[in-house]
Amino acid sequence: MSTLARLEDEWHDEIPVARLQGEVDASNVKEMGDRLRSLLSNRSVALVVDLSQTTYLDSAGINMLFALADELRGRQQRLCLVVAETSPIARMVTLTGLDQAIAVRATLADALSEVGAGGE
C-alpha cells in the first residue's frame, strides 16, 4: 500500500464523493484509479473526486482521470472534479484540457449541485 495518498469517501444520496489527500504519481496512480472505480455502482449517476487536499498530481494522474471520465461516460455516468481555483492542480487541469472534458468546480457544494445531488 502506498502511503503517499489517502482516499476518503462519503456518500451523498447515491453519489460517491472521493476525497483524495496527498500525492498521486506513477507509483500509486493505478491503485488510486482502482479505488475510485470501486466506489461506483450501477445506481451511481456520478462520481465526485475532490482534489482540494491533493498536494501533487502530474500527467499520470491527469491521464487516469481522462480515462476514468471516458469509462463513466460510456456507462452514462458523470465525473466531476473539485479543484480549488488558485491551486497548482488547477493549472495542471487547465494546461491539459481536462477541464474541457469533464466538469470541474471550485467547491464540493458546487460539484454536488452540478451532478444533481439533492439538498447539498
Add this chain to the structure above:
Amino acid sequence: MEGATSALRGSGARQALAELQKVTDAALAHLTLDDLLTELLHRIVEILHTDTAAFLLMDEEAGVVAARAAKGIEEEVEQGVRIPLGRGFAGRVAAERRPIVLPDVDHADVLNPILREKGICSLLGVPLLVEGRVLGVLHVGTLTPREFTTFDVDLLQLAADRAALAIDHARLYEEEREARVRAERSAEMLQSVQRVTDAALAYLSIDDLLDELLVRTRDILHADTAAILMLERDGRMLRARAAKGIEEEVEQGVRIPVGGGFAGRVAAERRPVVIADVDHSNVLNPILREKGIRSLLGVPLLVEGRVLGVLHVGSLTLRDFTPHDRDLLQLAGDRAALAIDHAEMYEQRRVAEALQRTLLPQEIVGIAGMEIAARYLPAAPATSLGGDWYDVFPLTGGCVGIAVGDVVGRGLPAAALMAQLRTALRAYAFDGHPPSEVVDRLNRILAYLSPATMTTATYMVLDPEREILHMVNAGHPPPVVISPDGDAYYLPTTGGVALGASRASRYHEEACPLPSGSTIVVYTDGVVEVGGESLDDGLERLRRIAARVRGGVEELCDTVIEEMVVDGRPSDDVAILAAYIAPLGERLLTRWPARAEALASIRHLLRRWLRHQGATDDEIYDVTVACQEACANAVEHAYAPGDEAFEVEAVRVDDGVEISVRDGGQWRRARGTHRGRGMPMMEALMDSVHVQHTAEGTVVVLRRTLGRERAA
C-alpha cells in the same frame, strides 16, 4: 651417581637390585604401606647383611621423623620413637638430605635409646627422597663394628629411592581411597541432584525441562510418580503443570487451592510435607487416590523466598520417606526452582527480544537528502527486557515521521504494548493527522490497551523542505539538536505529561526551525541515566558527545553507545536515533533506480533544492512536475529489462534553473489513448525542453527562469 653405577656393576649387586625391584613393583599393586615397608626391610637386611633396618617417616607438621617399620629393632615402632629433625642420627639424615655413616656409634651421636640399648655399633642412614621432598629416613645397623663402603651407601640409597617412590604412591593411594569412601555418600547425593540441573543447562523449553526434571527426580528417589504444580499468577491456586506416572493430573488440568489438600499445604507452609499413609482427609486430588498412591512427599519450589510451585513424589506401596529422602527432594526442588525461574525468564526474554527485533525497524528507511542511524541495545541479560522503541517513516510531501518512546514496565507485556503503540502511531500518522492529534489519539488508545500503564514518547514530523520540525512531547527526555556549525543543544519542550497519565491530556505541537546541515537526536532514558550519575550530568555528557562527534550519524550513535553505556551491556534498555539533514549545494546530482517508487523521493528532494534556490511555490510545482514527466519517461519508456538507473542533475544557471534527466535507454514514442501528455506538459511548464538521443541513451534538459511573471 657415576661412581655408584660403576660400583654396582660388581658381582651380586645386579642380582640384589633385581630382588629389590621385584618387591617394589609388587608393592605398588598389592601391598598396604606397612606390609610394603616390612617386606623392604627384610630384603635390605638380606642384601646388605646388616642386623637392623628401620624406616622413619616424616611428619612435617610435628617436625619429626617417626619410626614406622623396623627389623631387628622392632621396639622402635612399638614405642613410637620420634626424632626431631636435625637432631640425633636419623634427624640429621632427614635434615641434611644426605647419607650419613656412623662407623662407631657413641652416645653423643644417637638420641634414640633403643639403638644404644640394642648395642648397635655401626649405622648407615640415607634419606627417602621423592622429587626433592624428604619422605623420611632408611637406616641399617650392625651389632659388630663395620666400615660401610661406598658400595653399601650407594646400594642403600638406591633401595631408598625405590622405596620412597613406592611409599609415596602407596600414601597417595591410601589418602585417595579414604577421601573416596568419605565422599561417597555425599557425592552420590550431589551427583543425582546434579543430573536434574543438567537438563536446565541445555536450554530446554520449560515444558521439556519440567518433563526431564520429573523423570530424573523420580529415578533418584525410586518413586512411582512425580509431579510439579505451578502457582498461578494470582497466587491462590496451584495448577498441575507436568507429571510422570500421573499424567492425568496435567491432562485434566487439576487445580488445588493454596492451603488445601496435600500440595496446597506444601505451598502454604513453604516446607516439605510427608504423608505416610494417604487417605481422603489429607489429599484433595482424586487422581492421587484413584491411582492408588499410598505415600507422598512434597517440597516447595522456592526462589529468593518466592513460592513458584510444588514438587512431589508418590509411592504405590506404603513407604516411610526418610529425612534423607526429604532433604534430597528439597535439594532437587531448589535446583529445579532455579532452573524453572531461569527458563521462564529466558523464555520470556527470548520472546520479548524476538518481538522487539521484529517490531523495531530492521533497516532505517532511506530518505533522499537525509542520513538516519539508530541503535537499540537491550538491557543486560540479568534484567528482563524493557519497552523502548523508536520508529522512522516517510510521510507525504517529503516529511519524515520520527518517534521514540519508553513503555514503563518490563518483560513481555511491556514489549507487546510497545508494539501496539508503535503500530497505532504509524496508523494515525498515515491517516494524515497532525502530530498533536496523533499523540492525543495515542494517549486515548493507551488508556484502552493498558489502563494502568504510563509511557513517555516524543513524536515529531520533520519537513526538510521547509526546514522545520513539528514536535509533540509526552514526558520524554528532550531531543538534542546539533546545529550546522556544530553546537549541540536541547530542544526546549513544554513538557506534556506522559501518555497514560490522564485521559483528558491534550498535547501541543511545537515548531522548531531545523536548517539543512542540522542533526536531530532522540533517545530513551537508558542513554542519559547511567549508573549513579544524575540526570543533569547524563544530559550534559550526551550534549558534549553530540557537539564533539563529526563523523556522521552512524559514528554519533556508536560513540554515544560506547561512552554513555558502561560495560557494553546497559542496565536499562537503550535506544537512540539520529537524523541529519544533508545540505544541498548549488548543483544537485543524484542517481535513481528506474522504478516508479523513486519518483516521490526525487520530487521531494528537488522541491527542497528549488526552495533553497529561492523558487516560489508555483515555480517549485511547475519545475517539479516537468522534471517528473521526464523521470517518468525514463522509468516507463526508456528501459529494456535489466537496465537499472537514471540520473537527475539540477544546476543554477543565470536567472533560473536547468534540470537534466539522463537515462541509458532509447526514448519510445508514447502509446495508448491517454498517454503522451508528458511532453506537452513539460513544454508548457518550462521555458525550454531539449531532448537529445545519443548512442548512450536519452538526455532531457529542462530550463526555467525563476522570479518573474511568465507569459501565459
